[in-house]
Amino acid sequence: MTRSGRACPHPASSMTVDMLPPYEPSPLVLPDYSRTPSDDERTLAFTPRPGVTTREPEQRSHVKCFKEAIIIFKDQDEGVRLPTYSRGGIVSGEIGLTCPDQVLEVNVKLYGQMSLMAAEYGTSGATLVSHKETLWASKPAGGASRPCPSILPFSIRIPCTYTSRDGKTTRLPPTFEHIFMSIPALIVKCNYSLSITIVKTRRYRFASWNVSKTFSVVLNYRPRTRPQRPFVMVDTVFSSLKPVPEEWRQLVATSETRFGSSGTPIVCHLLIPSVQTFAITDAIPFHVQLCSSLESLYELVPPSSCLLDPEKKRKDNSFLPRDSDGVRVRIVRQIQVEVDGHKRVRTVTIGTSKLNPMPPALAEVHSTNEICVDWQGEVKCMEDITCGGFSAGGLLVKDFIVLDLIPITVRESFLLPIQLSQPIRLVTDTWTDTDGVHPQDT
Template identity: 30%
Template sequence: MSEPQRRQSRIPIPPYTPPESPKPPLPVSLAHRMASRSRSHSRPPTEFVKQGKNLVLRLAGVQVPGTELPVYGLGAAVEGTLELTKPEGITSIEVKVEGTLQLQEIAEGGTDIIQLCLESAVLWSKHIEGPICPSSLSFALKLPKSYSDRKKTFSLPPTYSEHLAGVPGFTAKINYIIHIIVNNQKPTSSLVKSAFLGSSTQSLSIPFMYSPRTRPATAIPPPLMQASTNLGLKQSPQWRMFEHRMASRMPGGQDVTSRFYIPASRIFCLKQSIPFHLTFSSSAFALASLLPFLPIASLISPKNQHTKIELLRQSVVDVRSKAHAEVKTDMWRVDCIGRGTFKRAGDGPDWISFVGEISVNDNITLGGFKASGLTVKDCIVLSMTPPDPVKCPVRELRQVVPVLLTTDTHESSVLDEASVHSVPSTPSENDQRSEVGHGAT
């Protein structure tokens, strides 16, 4: 089955300005969630402008070049000014900031809508502040950093859209909108008694992107040093090894051991390549018979790439029927969002070593997250799949290593809001099928 093509819209991240004070020492947490500064003396302020009937909305400092929608980060304040060209007859004005998560199951018809946030404020009321509405009104509503669905509390998830075509299938959407509601008194003939005076409502809705920023707590470590012993690599606590033994298919044959090394934190900026080391060790005869399936063959003929390192993203949706709440109804799709490239690093009598890096696709602009009934998670998959497995001297190789992607590099100067992400635990051999599965259960 061919891989599904990802339909993720490119979500820009809000701009930030380095803080003037020295960078504080990093805490021991694995990763930090960040908030961007919305104002800077060194950068001219930008604004998003939306015009409606008899009104103009100006949102301060949220227009990112090349985007059509305003963009906000973690805990940001939705600040703006409402300008009224005809304030006469207005009875009240209200502003609302709303976020929703919608999960819909195709075929079964199950739909779940979760309210993520609903912040509101009355900007002006005739009954409280007098008969004449000002021609300009300012407001500021702060976005929450988390929400609760009465069962669990989650970090406020980013703007997101995904679907799995076919039957069964699903659609998942996370949307955020600013609503401006203006109530007017209807113009009425003087012959009509005041008791029959009516009112009309005018509204202006502006979708916006919520894109919280994150960065790793540690930088990418230096590459492992080459050595003539210990399978060609000097060990380092900054790197973690994932070992797998491929059993021989030949009677009396030697097994082959793969050792896959990546930075120990397993937290990477999606703008940076992810480095890795890979070694295979066994008897000289077993390695020689395995050469046609190792990365060395793909360096000569890229089409014959049997050993692959891929970065996969799994989007999981659970729309549980109210009548059968105990029934597991997970559906998921898996997309390849990055691939590894190999270079031969060295070899010895009983080992061969490779070095390389994984580049994340340019259209990926957010990391994994978890919300009510929706989980987006990433993992690196090392695999060796021969065209004819029976002719391969060893059994297939498949290793799954969960990782976390962040929006910014460790070196980025941003404000630490002390929110923490942790990398999922490494799945067991029995769990690896479901970790990167595709379909529904």
């Protein structure tokens, strides 16, 4: 009964029960997942997790042979000099024992060490990674003795960070080494290795004893990164300024004259890509313009230099700066070391450039007023450079694009030398994927 006094109908009399149709599986088959897009597809965004490889598995191995063991490192690129791993990579492979009958124990250890030495302040350093595992033991805890197998697999993951002495967590630095033998000397090393220790038993008549041998293999730790975007260039730098001016950064400096001199200062303009992040294999385009009098320009570059006349090409058809040319563009690496609270800084050139004079040639200019001379070129890292800048504890590595304007005769010239620099970031991979797969970056 309801509050109004009317009877409420029974639920069973007002509802109908519908039978659901039987379930039939869909005939559609889901396609296999692939990291690499098809011909009619393209990747819009890609953010891999640390430690997850983005390459298809490669069936290549790097082999190190010793008298009592053979160490095989899996998933290595063909032709590598050292086993190479990226950030969060897994050092995996197999150990083949030549005489497993006498083996009592086999241990593997992944070790990384950063060593800093400044001659006048002493040494400093940090343990980057130290991880040891027992691959096999003849008498495990609570077990009986057993024979050692001839092949033992191993797998150790490289950590992404380490803890410094002051308790800060810092990213693991790449393999890096540089030695400055100038006075005072400065030595910087970041090394990684995998050590295999084999414990054997020796017997002679009624006596027996245990001996151990350690075999060490140097590893190349190379965290892979790439630029967030590419740099855009249309034919020449000047032709790119109008359609995409935001892609270029202009740096201006003035080479002043000595006090009391009647010479004309030189105004310098340097144009480089505004992205300021480049791969170590990229040829970085740039444009240099110098504006001053003819007399001042000849203080930097002699009239006989091919940097002033495009018709004076050299045998190799490349306009490489000579000692007599006072205009140079290069990549400079600054290494800063802190030992016992004291800082030491050294710089080294890691990239050279080629300069191409732009028309009109200076030889065709006869004006006594202010004139402008233009060069276009590319600057690129040397082949032995394998990593970019990084910061780790007491070690800081930074890179710069540097323009040097140095008069031919520095002491006699009325011009003062100047150096125009711009910080850049060097990474391991280019933005464009050339092999059809994504680089292992994070």
